Amino acid sequence: MEKQINGAKIVLQALRDNGVQHIFGYPGGAVLPIYDELFQQEDIEHILVRHEQGATHAAEGYARSSGKCGVVLVTSGPGATNAVTGLTDALMDSIPMVCITGQVPTHLIGADAFQEADTVGITRACTKHNYLVKDVNDLARVMHEAFYVATTGRPGPVVVDIPKDVQFAMGNYLKPTAVKHKSYQPKVKGDMEAINAAVDLIANAKKPVFYTGGGVINSGPQASQLLREFVKLTGYPITSTLMGLGSYPSADKQWLGMLGMHGTYEANLAMHDCDVMINIGARFDDRITGALDKFSPDSKKIHIDIDPSSINKNVVVDVPIVGDVAHVLEDMLRVYKSRAVTPDKKALSSWWKEIEGWRDRNCLAYRKDDKAIKPQYAVERLYELTKGPDTFITTEVGQHQMWAAQYYRFEDPNRWMTSGGLGTMGYGIPAAVGVQVANPKGLVIDIAGEASAMMTMQELSTAVQHRLPIKIFILNNEYMGMVRQWQELLHGGRYSNSYSEALPDFVKLAEAYGATGIRAEKPSELDDAIKRMVDTDGPVIFDCIVTKEENCFPMIPSGAAHNDMLLADDQGLEVEVSDEGKALV
Amino acid sequence: MSEQATATHTISVLVDNEAGVLARVIGLFSGRGYNIDSLTVAEVDQSAHMSRITIVTSGTPQVIEQIKAQLGRLVPVHRVVDLTVECESVERELALVKVSGKGEARVEALRLSEAFRARVVDATPESFVFEITGNSEKIDAFIELMTPLGLQEASRTGAAALARGPEPM
Ligand SMILES: Cc1cc2nc3c(=O)[nH]c(=O)nc-3n(C[C@H](O)[C@H](O)[C@H](O)COP(=O)(O)OP(=O)(O)OC[C@H]3O[C@@H](n4cnc5c(N)ncnc54)[C@H](O)[C@@H]3O)c2cc1C
Ligand SMILES: Cc1ncc(C[n+]2csc(CCOP(=O)(O)OP(=O)(O)O)c2C)c(N)n1
């Protein structure tokens, strides 16, 4: 018989056997046995955060930038409840994560014991799956299963709740054999009939557009490679969601920029007017579709997605293909090539002419200012001075996030980490911590808003402790700018509670943390200041004072159609928004 | 899409009989705003620890497709079949119906129960508890008829259903 080991050792062994090198966590009574095991080994590095929410976002940044699974370790009760925001964030953005939570001993469960929370109950709706392990002999299997479920199919967060007595109990360790779950078997290969039907549509399209999303990133670098090949082969235009940025190089001329609420004019009009839409790993989110009944009314729609529930959820499509992007694209490319398709050159060139007309609107143009720093200008300069294959950008949530998406440019996948689905302010700093752990040599920059940065600022202390030289680049407009913009648009300019009052002096704050603070207030000093930031070895807070009441354009007001965009040179923001539209978020 | 008609569907779900699986299914319905008209669950294969959940729900075809896909996404779910559209099926529900009364009404209740093939499982000089099995419409009809005759309360199991024919689903 195999030697028995305690539950805490089983956890560590399972982590090792699943290739885990880093975990993000925070100790407490209910996980002390696991912390004790961590102390006595050197294979796995533990990054101590300052708040459990930080651990979850750090794990997300780690996962998104490396393609690996993010791992979190927190205690019972408040440790677990603090992790809920990050779990929900990972669920919405399809990020693979395993979160281990401590639990009160099994015989106390249900007794309102000290630091007891119904963790599996609370996290059921914000995880892909969760487990409460009551028997130490289930622990190894559950741990392996958790990694399998988190990383395969549509990735997502998985919670493993382990009572303290189970961590102490002696049991058998099982190696992760080729896991085949009884009921969970995601499908990766697409149906060939559907792929053939899709190729028919693609080959005969006159006004096609590729609409790509986070699924391409989830599928891995191979998927981006295949996407590039396919797009080049067809000569068709391509746009991407916020979550898909980097899967196609933004420098390429077939690239139309991001689409959606704050997407480019050309991308949105191409979506509206196309005759064939090729959705690859995107989920017809409401930030993309706007008014559903006016969404791309005349197109045939192809949808590649690994999750059957994404198909026909918001938009009914003509050719659904359930499968993994890389697998499906490989088959699709093969079929496409074998048919020796020649795209309709004439139709395509007049489609491109139309698109060029939209491009000429130059929708991202903004009025320059030589006295004050425009936020768009700040991101443009940041891009020019920091671009490169080893630069990683995270963001918070708000206007700065949209400006980052619009003015920073990405050539490769896994370089852009943002909270898209949940829109979690406070994501960017801890995410940057995780990215830097996964990419110790990388230049990791959180493009932040001053309000968001305040939500998880304490993780700067994590960065200092672990010598993670992240750069927090705050576009400081002294407003919750995105809220203010909506109040301007929908609530008569009554800026109810959207002003950032009593802000700290960010330079001094950085110094208080043992980091470096840099401030830029004038365009003339911006470049030098950015260079100083890049040249600083340790973590930096960069307080970039920008014009306060700038609005983020283009914008499709909620409830409007793609061809109803507001552009920067439109007069003010006095648009008619229907009551129905106002009720949307 | 919004113009699509809603219809009632019976969905059969085979699941691992593990802790919390019912909470997952119910949480899915409440969290996403789907209707549950009835829901039954019990272990149906002890050695394989499998349970069958039978859900009667209503929605447009698009909503029903979503419900199926969302159920299929739950990790402990093995199979999901829409018995209303994917096959011919049989559906039965059992109800216990308590009727109290004397004289003419009591006689009439007993007479009607025979017409419905209900059985008397409890009787006192002034009450009956009937056991009735059938599809849900039949039980609705029986309860409606009992209402003026002294209906006190009813307990219904919700629908159990299987596909017709020799094969398992
Ligand atoms: C303030 C704010 C403004 C925003 N404005 C915009 C905007 O203007 N434009 C915009 O695009 N977004 C915007 N967003 C983001 C938006 O809310 C959504 O998060 C985003 O549009 C979703 O991206 P996606 O469709 O690529 O889906 P994701 O959330 O990335 O989902 C990926 C899809 O791919 C599937 N998938 C996963 N893995 C695979 C695989 N291996 N193979 C195949 N399929 C797979 C999944 O099942 C899922 O359906 C905004 C967010 C915020 C906070
Ligand atoms: C946790 C959380 N609370 C509230 C919101 C709503 N919200 C969205 S953007 C925003 C303002 C963000 O302000 P700031 O970080 O300064 O960014 P700016 O828009 O000014 O660039 C708020 C409050 C949110 N997205 N997340």
Ligand SMILES: [Mg+2]
């Ligand atoms: Mg701000």
